[in-house]
Amino acid sequence: MSISSLVPRSGKVRAGLIIVLVFVLIALIGPLTATHAPQATSFDLRQAPSARHWMGTTQTGQDVYAQFVTGARVSLLVGLVAGVVSQVFSVIIGLLGGYLRGVADDLLYILTAVFLVIPGMPLLIVLTGYLPSRGLFAIAVVIAITSWAGSARVIRAQTMSLSGREFVEAARAGGESRLRIMFAEVLPNMLPLVASGFLFSVIGGILSEAGLSFLGLGSLTTVSWGSMLYFAQSGQALLSGAWWWYVPPGLAIAIIGAGLALINFGIDEYANPRLRTGAARRHAARGSLAAGADPTAADAAAGGTELPAGGAGGPAAAAATTRAGAAGTSGSGAALADTVPDADPVIRAADVTGDPVIEVDALSVDYPTVHGTVHAVDGVTLTLHRGEILGLAGESGSGKSTLTNAITRMLRPPARIAGGAVTYTDADGTRTDLLALDDRGLRGIRWTEIAVVFQSAMNALNPVTSIGSQFDDVIRVHRPDLGPTRRTELAREHLRRVGIDPERIGAYPHELSGGMKQRVAIAIALVLEPDVIFMDEPTTALDLLVQREVLDQIVRLREEYGFAIVFTTHDLALLLEISDSIAVMRRGHLVEYGPAAEIYRYARHPYTRSLLDSLEALGSLA
């Protein structure tokens, strides 16, 4: 490992580390360089900084520089001790509660809640009020006692989510002791959390010590930044304008606090990639509000072989694992894409009668990554006709989601469209260049003409508003002339069409089953009777029986309304059954495209054939 790989890439973390390092050096070396004893008085009363006293003197002629550097040592030490003690408490209580569950957890949870809610500073003041001698160590421990609870709660939650994971199950099955599992398996997987909690308690420790000392409740015989401020305040430093006396300690506390917090930012960003700022985010796509790290971006960039392990399981990482899990169940391992040889794409003429509604012409999408540019979609040309069901097949990372996101203008940075055109033609024959639309034009065409149904119904509905209001907002925006009663009628009617009791219009997403949620999502997509609906694996997250019901419903509704569907999935068997045409993608290219029946009978591209063979081996086509 080279030195440069140890230097963090984030500017914030670098700045934070430099700040902390500087203060640690001041604390270590500073006192050795002081020419006066920190508490020695002299006749140079309240003097401004000079060659003799680098940072001036106090009211009693003490050297401020000597006090400041000694104070750095004391304050950092108190912060460090408080941080360590508090984090030891948090880890033990959080781990025990989160792992053991049951009564032990209930008790520890209540204990944590007590310390979390009872305000720390008053408790600290009362506790120190009773301390017979206020040594530094005693104060640090008292600070730790009042500050461990927040971090313990976070660690408990993380332990709970980790203890269901495979590696913990494996360790349990392997007969490892509980203690070993907790401290050797679970704990190392949440080091970022522990580190972040530690830094927070160090900041808390430094601030609390300063506050206590400032109130005259600290150890006033020891020089710390807090006690400097205490004496500055009681010595009328402010009114006499002795800024050199009270500015440095306060500023130092703020700067080191900021430094520690900056390092914490870096840890948060490591654990949750969506929070990153800076270079990677600069290529913001126009018209995109939600520019979080897109799981599809991660899996396209990784070439579909493996998903990056997303730190301590932030939501992005969790989303990525869900997708990987879903892909894993398809039975076609990612290895397939690598073993099958490349060949020329096979494109056949469509045999669909409708007029074209969406034409994709040589569309390319790039992801800039640290290892160079990945062409997630490379020169894809497709035509979707009115009323057609186009099945888009391919493994995870083949670029199919990137393709549909590019067409619907839902791409997230850093993905960008590198070339090509997407044209939408409405019923009157008016053609619109989708890629050139401004925000306003885009909003106008969205949902009225092009609607979307996402893979995971669990996450596609807003968890905190009712089903009714999620129908209502879209109708209100696109059909402003409809009154509230008519809007509700419309919503109820569409719920009925997908087989959901219209009385459930006031229900919240969590009150519906997975299948019902997906049907609600479909009903919302239908409500403005669009020309095209993009369905991104709409049935993958559902169990088989429900999957069948939803699928039948989609096909039936298509007959009824006559919209076209772009149906994305890795499940070729399913596509063969419902699609008019099929497009097979691999590594960003279209490898085979044509009528579904022909592809089933005479698949010509070796990749498509291998996909079909693997289906037959699994008995899916029997």
Added chain:
Amino acid sequence: MKYLARKIGLYAFIAWAALTLNFLIPRLMPGDPVTLLLEGSQGAIDPAAKAAIAKAYGISDDPLPVQYVDYLRALAHGDLGTSISQFPVPVVDIISRALPWTLGLVGVATVVSFLLGTGLGVLLAWRRGTWSDHVLPALTFLNAIPYFWMALILVLVLSVHLGLFPNAGGYERILFPGWTPQFIGSILYHALLPAITIVLGSFAGWVLSMRNMTVTVLGEDYVSLAEAKGLPSRHVLLTYAARNAILPSITGFALSLGAVVGGSMLTEVIFNYPGVGYTLFSAVQAQDFPLMQGLFLIISLAVIAANLVADVAYVFLDPRTRQGA
């Protein structure tokens, strides 16, 4: 309302724990208050008076459980003992005099700071990837400044040098307290600078946490769907993203409120503001243990009540907690 019932139960327990902690601290801490007081007086108090002082503290040689029952009985009658430093004024009277000041100052400042911070956090999340990201380190710095130091600097600049604000007290001394416009005006004027200090000291924390939560929520499918629906950005941001992102802020209220209350107490001390924090400070300095404990109890109960309010608000904001209602 199973969720709410459980929360109320939990807070009732926490309140009981605070009562008990308050009972145990003086009895279990190594320093015995009477001895501390005698030492502190350096001979000014006749050691012979030790028994009388102990009695005034409500400290007796009875076994702990008996003392505990007595303590609870006294509390039930609203009796928090008698102040030492302002003998023989009951602790309850001193606290009820100080409490309105703090509730007014810290209450209003906390609400303002929460609204300001949360709003700004959403805005920064929306505009991320632009210049706004550079505001974050500055906010981090602001968040790390100790309240009392910020108060010192503000007093120095705004009231000592510029003379814009009074630098101490809750109202003009020459005014007679009453519901006159003049007196109320004076109260507001005196509260302004401490309030600014508390808001400045605490809003950055809300901004940072709200920004991070909103950024995380913006990556959720339901936000993408809202965008695909062609809803105006403002609607997507407020009804879909911020509406969900604010939930953790409310559950994290306890954590932040504790810090704000602590910081506000120090702020009161700097401004000689006649509230609970300043009274606690004076009580500690005068080694007025009954007053100290009474204040600790009241502050804890107030914070517990504030948390309960936050949890009730949470029930209204998150339908998932209303399950099984």
